[in-house]
Amino acid sequence: MAEKTIQNLEEVTIRFAGDSGDGMQLTGTQFTNTTAILGNDLSTLPDYPAEIRAPAGTLFGVSGFQIHFGSTEINTPGDQCDVLVAMNAAALKVNLGSLIDGGTIIANSDGFNDKNLKLAGYASNPLTDGSLQKYHLHSVDITKLTGLAIQDMNLSSKLVDRSKNFFALGMMYWMYNRPMESTIDWIEKKFGNKPEIKEANLRVLKAGWNFSETTEIFAVRYEVGPAKLAPGKYRNITGNQALAWGLIAAAKKAKLDLFLGSYPITPASDILHELSVYKHFGVKTFQAEDEIAGVTSALGASFGGALGVTTTSGPGVALKTEAIGLAVMVELPLIIVNVQRGGPSTGLPTKTEQADLLQSLYGRNGEAPVPIIAAATPADCFETAFEASRIALKYMTPIFCLSDGYLGNGSEPWLIPDYNALPEIAPKFRTEKEGFFPYSRDEHTLSRPWAIPGTPGLEHRIGGLEKQHITGNVNYEPLNHEFMIKMRAEKVERIANEIPLAKVEGDSQGDLLVVGWGGTYGSIKSAVAHHRQKGNSVSHLHLRWLNPMPKNVGEILYKFKHILVPELNLGQLVKVLRAKYLVPAVGLNKIQGLPFKSIEIEKKIEEILRGTK
Amino acid sequence: MSVLVDEVMKLSPPPSDQKASSKDFQSDQDVRWCPGCGDYSILAQTQRVMPDLGIPRHRMVFVSGIGCSSRFPYYMNTYGFHSIHGRATAIASGLKMARPELSMWVVTGDGDGLSIGGNHMIHLLRRNLDINVLLFNNQIYGLTKGQYSPTSEKGKITKSTPFGSIDYPFNPAALALGSSATFVARTLDRDPKHMQAIIKRAAEHKGTSFVEVYQNCNVFNDGAFFQFTEKDTKDDTVVYLEHGKPLTFGKEKDKGIRLNGFSPEVVSLKDGKWSVNDLLVHNEKDTTLSFILADMTYKSGLPRPIGIFLAIDRPVYEQEMVRQIVFAQEKRGDGDMVKLLNSGDTWTVQ
Numbered sequence: 001m002a003e004k005t006i007q008n009l010e011e012v013t014i015r016f017a018g019d020s021g022d023g024m025q026l027t028g029t030q031f032t033n034t035t036a037i038l039g040n041d042l043s044t045l046p047d048y049p050a051e052i053r054a055p056a057g058t059l060f061g062v063s064g065f066q067i068h069f070g071s072t073e074i075n076t077p078g079d080q081c082d083v084l085v086a087m088n089a090a091a092l093k094v095n096l097g098s099l100i101d102g103g104t105i106i107a108n109s110d111g112f113n114d115k116n117l118k119l120a121g122y123a124s125n126p127l128t129d130g131s132l133q134k135y136h137l138h139s140v141d142i143t144k145l146t147g148l149a150i151q152d153m154n155l156s157s158k159l160v161d162r163s164k165n166f167f168a169l170g171m172m173y174w175m176y177n178r179p180m181e182s183t184i185d186w187i188e189k190k191f192g193n194k195p196e197i198k199e200a201n202l203r204v205l206k207a208g209w210n211f212s213e214t215t216e217i218f219a220v221r222y223e224v225g226p227a228k229l230a231p232g233k234y235r236n237i238t239g240n241q242a243l244a245w246g247l248i249a250a251a252k253k254a255k256l257d258l259f260l261g262s263y264p265i266t267p268a269s270d271i272l273h274e275l276s277v278y279k280h281f282g283v284k285t286f287q288a289e290d291e292i293a294g295v296t297s298a299l300g301a302s303f304g305g306a307l308g309v310t311t312t313s314g315p316g317v318a319l320k321t322e323a324i325g326l327a328v329m330v331e332l333p334l335i336i337v338n339v340q341r342g343g344p345s346t347g348l349p350t351k352t353e354q355a356d357l358l359q360s361l362y363g364r365n366g367e368a369p370v371p372i373i374a375a376a377t378p379a380d381c382f383e384t385a386f387e388a389s390r391i392a393l394k395y396m397t398p399i400f401c402l403s404d405g406y407l408g409n410g411s412e413p414w415l416i417p418d419y420n421a422l423p424e425i426a427p428k429f430r431t432e433k434e435g436f437f438p439y440s441r442d443e444h445t446l447s448r449p450w451a452i453p454g455t456p457g458l459e460h461r462i463g464g465l466e467k468q469h470i471t472g473n474v475n476y477e478p479l480n481h482e483f484m485i486k487m488r489a490e491k492v493e494r495i496a497n498e499i500p501l502a503k504v505e506g507d508s509q510g511d512l513l514v515v516g517w518g519g520t521y522g523s524i525k526s527a528v529a530h531h532r533q534k535g536n537s538v539s540h541l542h543l544r545w546l547n548p549m550p551k552n553v554g555e556i557l558y559k560f561k562h563i564l565v566p567e568l569n570l571g572q573l574v575k576v577l578r579a580k581y582l583v584p585a586v587g588l589n590k591i592q593g594l595p596f597k598s599i600e601i602e603k604k605i606e607e608i609l610r611g612t613k
Numbered sequence: 614m615s616v617l618v619d620e621v622m623k624l625s626p627p628p629s630d631q632k633a634s635s636k637d638f639q640s641d642q643d644v645r646w647c648p649g650c651g652d653y654s655i656l657a658q659t660q661r662v663m664p665d666l667g668i669p670r671h672r673m674v675f676v677s678g679i680g681c682s683s684r685f686p687y688y689m690n691t692y693g694f695h696s697i698h699g700r701a702t703a704i705a706s707g708l709k710m711a712r713p714e715l716s717m718w719v720v721t722g723d724g725d726g727l728s729i730g731g732n733h734m735i736h737l738l739r740r741n742l743d744i745n746v747l748l749f750n751n752q753i754y755g756l757t758k759g760q761y762s763p764t765s766e767k768g769k770i771t772k773s774t775p776f777g778s779i780d781y782p783f784n785p786a787a788l789a790l791g792s793s794a795t796f797v798a799r800t801l802d803r804d805p806k807h808m809q810a811i812i813k814r815a816a817e818h819k820g821t822s823f824v825e826v827y828q829n830c831n832v833f834n835d836g837a838f839f840q841f842t843e844k845d846t847k848d849d850t851v852v853y854l855e856h857g858k859p860l861t862f863g864k865e866k867d868k869g870i871r872l873n874g875f876s877p878e879v880v881s882l883k884d885g886k887w888s889v890n891d892l893l894v895h896n897e898k899d900t901t902l903s904f905i906l907a908d909m910t911y912k913s914g915l916p917r918p919i920g921i922f923l924a925i926d927r928p929v930y931e932q933e934m935v936r937q938i939v940f941a942q943e944k945r946g947d948g949d950m951v952k953l954l955n956s957g958d959t960w961t962v963q
Contacts, residue, residue, distance in 0.1 A: 037960050182958060226962075235959045245953065252950050255616040259711050279941035281948030282615065284710055284934060288703065289736040296700040296733075297707025300676070303694060304711040305618045326697050416959065419950045429621050452618065453692035453708070453715050456626035456671045461640070461686050463695025464679075473642070474687065 004213075006177070008223050011070025013078030014172065016165075017095045018087030018111075020063040021053045023165035028065025029411075030169055030183045035069045036236035036413050037182055039226030042069035043378075043522060045077030045595065046409040050266070050349045057111075057119040062094040071225040075522035077410065079597035083175075085168050087111050087142070089120035104136040106171065108164070110143035138217050142167050142208075149207035150200045159197065163204040170208020176222050180205060230415060237414040239378035239407035240267075243337060244274035246385030248281055251307045253386075254393055254425040259306040260285045261297035263316065266349040267405040268339035271311045291319035295336065299323060302332040303462070305429060305452035307389060311337040313405075314356045315346060321364050327398035328368040328488060330462040331439075331448050333427075334398040335388050336370075339408040340518075342593040351593025352405035354518045355569035360400040361547055361576070367485045369492040371395070372546040374402040376521035379414035381407060384544065386422065391495055393427040396447040402546075404568075406595045407519045433457035438472035446491035448472075493548050502550040506532060506539030509559035512608055515585065517543045517573050520566055520596055527601035531609075538605055546573070554581045562608050564588060566601050614714075622714065626669050635660040638670060640690040646681060651802035651828035655749060656688055658808040666716070666816050673716045676705040678725040681756050682749035682828075685720040699730025702737040702746065709742045713931040716816070717744040723764040724754050727783050731763075738792035740930040741820040747812075748825050750785060753834035771833075786907040786922055789823040790900070796822040797903065797922040802829055803842035807853075807919070814921060820929050841917050854906065854920030859892035862916050869893075870915070877909055879916070897924045 014031070016024045025046055032044050047064040054061025068078030083104045086092040088111025099105065112127050126132050127139045146164040147157075166187075173180050183205060191198035212218050237245075251258035262272045264287065276285040284306070288294040295310040302308035310320065317324075317338050327334045340356045342348025360372045371391060375384035381403055388401040430436060430449035438460040439448050451458040460472060468475035469483055504513070506528060516524045521542050531538040541556055543549065557563055557577065563585035565574040571587035578585055588604045590596055614622070638660040646652045663670070673691035677683035679698035686693030696704050701719045709717045719726075726734050726748045737744065753771070754760040760773040764785065768777040789797045796818040800811040808826065815822035827838040840846045852862040852870060860870035861882070869892040870877045880887040896902055903923035909915045942948075 033958055037958050039960055039962060229962045231962050233955065233959050233961050235955075235957055248948070248953070249950055252948070257615040257618070257711060259707065261707055278948060278953075279938045280945040281950075281953075282938060282942075283948075284938070286707065286710060289732055292700060293703035293706070293733055293736070296696070296703040297710070300694070300704035300707030300709075301711035303704075304708045304715070305615070305621070306711040308707070308711075322697050323700065330694075416954050419954055427617070429617055431621060431624060452621060453674045453712065454618070454672055455621050456624055456669070459671055459691050459693075461642075461689075461693035461695060463686070463693075464697055465695065 004218070005220050006223050007220050008225070010072050010224070011068065011074065012083065012176065012222065012224055013066060013068040013081040014083040014085065015064055015066040015081040015095055015098065016085045016168070017062055017064040017091035018165070019054070019056050019091070020049050020051060020061045021056065022063065022087050023162065024063045024065050024087070027165045027169045028067060030186065031172060031178070032067050032411055033236055034173070034178045034182045035067065036234070038178060039229070040069040040071065040224055041074040041227035041229060041413060042067060042236070043074050043077045044068075044411045045406065047594070048350050057088055057090055057116045059090045059094055059120060062091050064091070064095060069224060071227050073227065075526045076598055077595070079599050085172065087164070087168065089116040089122055089126070092126060093120045093122065099135065101134055102136070104138065105132060106138045106140065106168070108142035108168070109139045110141050140217065145207065145211060146204050149203050153196065153200060155196065155200055159200065163200050166201050166205040167208035170205045171212045174209045174212035174221065175218060176224060180209065229413065232415045234413045234415055236411050237379055238270070238409060238411040239375065239381040239403055240270035240339065240409065241274050242379050242414065243375070243381035243385045243401070243403060243408070244271045246382040247275070247307070247309055247335065247389060248278055248283060249382070249419060249422060250386045250389030250425055251283070252281065253422060254307060254389070254427050256305065256307045256427065258283045258309065259298060259301035260309045260311065261288050261294040261301070262286070262311045263288050263291045263294045265291070265313045265316050267341055267408045268311045268313045268316070268337065270408065271337065271339070291316040292323060295320040295323040295334070299327050299332060299334055302334050303453070305450070307335070307393065308333065309335040309337065311339070313339050313341045314343050314359065317356065317359060317363070324370060324398050325364045325366065325368045326464045328364070328370060329464050329467070331396045333392035333396055335385070335392055335401055336398060337385070337401045337403065340402060340404040348593040350405065352519065352595060353568050353591065353593060354404055354520070355572065355591070356402070357517070357546060357569070357572040358575070360402065367489065369489050369547070370398050370400055371492050371495055371548065372400040372402060373544060374518040374546055375407055376518065376542055376544065378407050378410045378412050382414070382417070390423060390425045393425055394447065395445050395491060395495060396450060397492065402518060404519045429455065430458060431455055437470045438462060439467050440470050444494070446487065446494055496548040496551050499545050499550055501552045502541055502543060502556060504539045504541050504556055507537065508539070508556070510537035510539055511560065512538045512562040512564060512605060513541055513557065513560035514538065514601070514605065515541045515543065515563055515565045515573065515577065516567070517546055520568065523596035523598040523601055524566060526598035527605060530598070530602055531605050536605070536609055538609070543573070549580070557581050557583045557585070562586070564604060564608060566596055566604070568596070618712070626671060633664040633670060635664060638663045638690050640688050642687045644688050645684065647832050649831040650681070651751065651830070652682060652685070652749065654802045654805060655747065655808065655826055655828065656685065658805050659747070659812060660689070662809050662812045662816070665813065668716045672714065673718065674705070674708060675718045675720055676701045676708070677720045678730055679756070680722040680725045682720055682722040683725060699725055699728070700733060701725070702730060702733040702744070705744050706737055706740070706742055709744055710931050710934055713743070713935060719744055719746045721746065721748050723748065723750045723752060723762045723785070727785060727788065728763045735788070735792040738789055738794040738821050738823060741795050741927050742930040743819055743821070745815045745822045746824060748785060748823065749828040750825050751828045751830040751834055752837050753830050755830045755833050759833040782911070784907060784910045785825045786910060787904070790903050790907050790923060794823045794923070795820040795927050796924050797907070798823070799825045799827070799919050799922070801827045801838065801842050801919060811921065814924070818924060820927060841919070850916050851919050852916040854895045854897070854918050854922065856895055856897045856921070859889050859894050861889065861892065872905070875905060877905060877915060879914065897921045900925065
């Protein structure tokens with residue numbers, strides 16, 4: 001056995017890539033969980049096609065999972081990867097561009113046969129034609145080695161093929177010196193009642209490790225020490241899971257039942273899956289016949305005194321629009337979760353985008369103001385969903401809780417919050433008959449009373465027709481209509497009275513302020529940090545509340561010479577800021593279904609700063 | 614049930630609600646349907662039946678969509694939700710799931726319930742939530758002033774079909790049966806007694822009750838059902854379905870329906886060829902028979918069946934939902950948020 005050197009690294013980005021049936025998401029998730037338990041900071045980016053099992057070997061069938069981890073603070077899934085695990089030729093072709101010069105390729109040579117090469121559009125085999133000279137190429141016949149590891153088990157070639165991702169995982173565990181226990185436990189639980197598959201996967205995982213340990217292909221292995229995270233108990237969490245838990249926590253605090261009406265849609269379905277597990281929390285999940293029934297059933301449940309939630313993505317919001325307008329009119333709490341994806345229309349179902357901000361703000365008939373809150377990181381989805389619920393209940397209003405495909409599927413270590421320290425949510429049902437009117441209002445919040453069916457003496461009717469102030473009776477009088485339109489707008493505006501003031505990361509004045517919202521947080525933060533290290537006058541403002549905006553946003557904007565708004569759309573927040581605050585903000589826009597690389601933002605910042613000097 | 618809802622349900626109603634009359638179910642709003650509209654009768658019969666159900670009005674909810682019929686909740690002194698077009702069934706479903714103890718009523722029309730809301734309707738029926746659906750069928754769009762509806766007869770001339778409609782109409786009873794409904798009935802706006810009996814049966818049924826009410830729109834489709842409701846014709850055009858009884862009709866009950874193979878046919882009981890013993894006997898528990906009876910609807914030469922086509926028991930959706938929750942709570946204990954947050958693979962940073 002050759003002596004292996006161990007090299008210390010601060011941070012590494014690995015990309016696992018293969019056919020959509022190769023189990024790359026699973027491999028990446030396992031590597032992530034193990035890495036999280038080791039105490040690294042991390043950020044992940046699953047990147048998979050809309051096709052469940054695209055034809056094998058094709059470019060469009062490539063599924064990838066990128067993890068960026070380190071002993072330092074990690075804000076993004078990594079602009080480029082240091083290591084590319086390519087299970088076939090197409091995976092190499094699609095992902096080579098994201099590999100750094102001098103990076104490492106671990107290629108499954110069996111995935112580079114003539115057919116694979118042709119499908120990937122390679123004229124000659126890149127593993128042997130010398131075209132990958134600038135990289136550290138390790139060509140390993142993973143398929144064959146997997147087969148050898150379990151050849152005495154007489155498994156079908158299909159089963160052997162399905163196990164090979166564990167070989168690759170074993171190799172990466174060895175290379176980055178990670179313990180395999182967590183994955184071993186997982187395999188034992190997952191395949192407990194399928195002893196053959198369990199045995200095969202365990203053997204292949206260990207074979208991958210042993211192969212790396214024994215052969216002389218790898219001379220170096222790496223050590224990435226734990227990150228200096230704030231003290232406390234951590235777990236790794238995806239955005240969709242965090243969002244689901246935030247909703248459960250809010251319902252529990254509020255002493256209400258959580259009702260989810262939802263229709264499956266990528267990339268939001270995992271929230272439905274997650275919530276359907278927690279029946280012992282009294283969570284009721286309803287897979288409706290369509291998006292409209294998803295939202296209307298949730299609104300019906302809200303009328304009955306539940307915390308009504310509907311989860312979806314952009315196309316689903318389009319269908320729910322009329323019902324959201326109804327929720328505005330009847331002034332009942334309703335959480336609309338939009339895990340945004342590439343649009344328009346069906347667009348890019350599995351890719352991320354943040355192009356539904358204006359839809360959330362204005363996408364309804366009539367003057368129908370709806371508050372909007374957006375999560376910034378995967379773990380932040382918990383707090384965002386919790387806060388959305390708190391405000392919806394307090395102000396008796398529908399609310400948009402925005403996430404996106406990158407946040408929903410991405411994951412990061414999460415400092416587990418103290419449930420008892422979370423803010424109180426204390427909704428009250430109206431029960432006093434004396435002086436009850438369905439549309440009387442709280443003097444501070446302007447919210448109307450929540451009188452649920454079953455309350456003696458408070459029988460009343462609500463609906464989508466314009467309401468008379470106080471009585472709630474149908475009313476078509478011109479001045480009443482204008483009054484009520486303004487009342488509903490004012491109610492949403494008043495939320496600004498209690499949301500925290502916006503906080504600038506960096507100096508509170510200077511040359512350039514980068515303003516972001518949603519899932520761009522990590523990339524902007526990294527880009528701004530790099531510039532600040534260089535001594536440039538750049539700050540970062542990230543908006544959690546998009547409607548209403550914190551009261552001090554204008555003041556903050558006016559203190560910078562330049563305002564840059566990076567967004568994964570054609571410029572939606574920038575439009576709002578320009579209209580609302582009359583500032584000459586400019587956009588940086590990317591609409592590729594992928595998150596920003598921080599270098600892209602860094603470059604744009606540089607451009608602007610250079611122009612100023 | 615959540616703690617907060619539980620507290621509300623413990624409140625006792627005012628003593629005046631103990632012995633309710635139909636008047637107690639009338640709200641303070643002026644009824645604004647056109648004079649002579651069939652809706653008035655349906656409202657009156659509903660208000661008449663309500664006190665007999667023994668359910669206090671604060672535990673009743675009427676949900677509607679859009680259309681003339683959907684104004685109904687405003688006139689009922691219960692809880693009510695006048696929602697958006699076609700979605701009453703979905704809103705009611707959510708409310709019923711959240712609050713299984715409430716008495717739920719959906720009021721809809723042929724446009725609201727079968728056109729824009731057709732999808733929600735069929736799914737409500739197959740799920741079998743305990744909701745009572747009153748579908749006012751006037752075979753026309755009234756609120757939008759006279760376009761044809763999904764139950765309008767083929768060839769109908771309306772504002773939007775000046776050359777006659779080329780749409781084939783839905784048969785609501787057959788649609789409901791095809792959606793695996795557990796209670797399907799048809800009644801008439803001009804037969805108050807029958808309607809009251811049907812509404813009562815619908816209320817008592819555990820599961821979704823689908824009640825089609827033939828309702829005259831005297832402004833845009835006057836007389837659409839007169840052949841079934843008016844004295845001089847109705848005896849020969851309507852056959853009332855009564856459980857366990859042979860299907861007879863005619864002024865002197867001198868005609869009947871017998872099955873020829875699977876096809877119903879009219880026979881005379883006067884000429885000595887057929888007797889009552891040869892007739893089809895109604896059985897509202899028989900799903901196969903219900904399809905045959907519903908299929909009589911648009912067949913020329915056959916009387917229109919009125920009454921309960923089917924009334925069978927099947928597990929009720931929201932009860933199944935509750936059962937799963939109770940089971941999970943018994944097995945795993947009440948959900949503990951602190952435990953959940955700290956579950957799975959965790960690690961501690963000192």
